Amino acid sequence: MQILNVFLVIFLIVAAIMVERTKDLLSAVIIFTSYSLMMALLWLLLRAPDVAMTEAAIGAGITTNLFVVVISRTRRTEK
Template identity: 80%
Template sequence: MQIFNLILILFLIVVAIAVERTKDLLSAVVIFASYGLVMSILWLLLRAPDVAMTEAAIGVGITTNLFIVVISRTRRTEK
């Protein structure tokens, strides 16, 4: 189980760097949503189901939808 946790944490680091380096804003939002999903899995593995559900609902659900609405009203790529 420790190896699985380590793999998830390494994935989080890679995803965080990918979000920062991505020029396409919609791609960055999708990658950020995967970051939130993995974080909720980690919280669940750490036996904090309330925090996991909150992360999944707010971090993945509401925040991703808000970002997509904002991007739809602006340009999609960075200059």
């Protein structure tokens, strides 16, 4: 189980760096969504199911929808 936690933390670090480095905003939102889902899984493994459900609902659900709506109303790529 410890190896899975280490893998998830490494994934979270890589995903955070990738979100910051990518120029395509929709790709950044997709990476951020995967970050939120992995964070929810990590909270679940740490025996915090209430925090995991909140992270999944707000972080991966509502925030992703808001970002996609905003991107659809603006330009998709950064200058």
